[in-house]
């Protein structure tokens with residue numbers, strides 16, 4: 456005699472949605488703009504020559520400090536990194552820093568405040584751009600997935616405009632997007648030569664334009680999202696309708712394929728989001744009936760043997776249902792007094808299933824809600840039980856979820 460009884464309880468925890476750190480959400484009235492920062496290597500080229508007066512030099516630095524506030528500065532893959540080179544009479548690498556120097560935004564912004572105004576009596580803009588493009592933002596120093604951006608802050612009064620233009624052209628050709636920000640008494644043509652296009656030229660004095668450049672350079676990928684009114688707090692299905700659910704099936708009756716269908720159905724059901732809380736699951740199955748067979752001399756005619764044989768099929772589900780309708784919905788196997796008792800009888804359909812009505816009746820008498828999952832989809836139905844329909848075990852699982860979690864108004 457082999458009797459297998461397998462009862463297991465599956466407890467499912469809630470899944471925490473991961474928080475997206477860098478997302479910023481802008482309210483645009485009719486919709487929301489959800490934006491995420493793109494990684495950037497930002498190479499700043501700052502004019503420290505005498506043609507820019509103290510006030511304008513300070514203005515340029517303040518612009519930078521304000522501008523950098525919007526970025527995620529750091530050493531991470533998605534962060535923005537910043538380098539600076541200043542120039543006047545030649546370049547001043549000792550006043551600047553390379554991309555890896557600052558991983559903290561506050562430190563970076565403080566360091567920019569400390570950059571000295573050299574009052575160089577020459578304006579080596581081309582040299583500054585060349586240093587930025589070849590020593591600081593060259594591909595061997597930068598992350599291949601990050602956009603490289605050159606930001607030149609100058610009045611555009613270099614004495615070597617051809618060299619400036621050529622250095623900027625080479626920087627752009629190497630893949631660096633060039634912007635020019637004008638401070639002081641600006642020579643527009645040189646700014647355009649640096650940026651390569653008037654659309655990437657801005658003036659520090661114009662606050663409207665500064666807002667513009669902030670947005671242009673923010674390099675955010677944004678998606679529009681429709682506004683939704685705040686959804687009412689959802690009632691967790693299992694809180695309103697807790698249930699202890701037993702699946703009952705006989706592998707002997709279902710065969711290998713049918714048994715696999717039954718276990719897939721259970722697997723599919725317990726993975727449904729609505730099943731996360733308030734439900735407990737058990738399985739009653741086994742090589743039933745508990746029948747030891749009969750000896751050679753027990754029956755003397757065919758009809759008696761047939762009658763006996765027919766009890767096998769009948770007693771399979773019957774013996775299993777015995778387990779469910781006994782104490783299994785109560786204390787000892789995890790049953791809860793406040794939960795609806797539910798039995799899902801998995802049937803292969805066909806003739807044998809006709810005997811299920813008796814089992815349905817027994818369970819119903821004990822207050823158990825009964826569902827019948829018919830593998831064959833033959834359309835069987837039993838009084839007092841709900842037949843679960845669906846082309847695949849997944850559909851059947853979803854059908855069961857719908858039955859267990861009625862939508863409430």
Ligand SMILES: *[C@@H]1O[C@H](CO)[C@@H](O)[C@H](O)[C@H]1NC(C)=O
Pocket residue numbers: 548551552553589590591
């Ligand atoms: C920046 O990198 C260059 C090499 O590309 C190096 O020559 C220079 O010393 C570095 N500067 C600092 C401040 O580390």
Ligand SMILES: *[C@@H]1O[C@H](CO)[C@@H](O)[C@H](O)[C@H]1NC(C)=O
Pocket residue numbers: 754755756758759
């Ligand atoms: C079969 O045998 C049993 C006794 O073992 C007897 O009672 C029954 O009438 C028999 N049935 C037939 C159809 O001969």
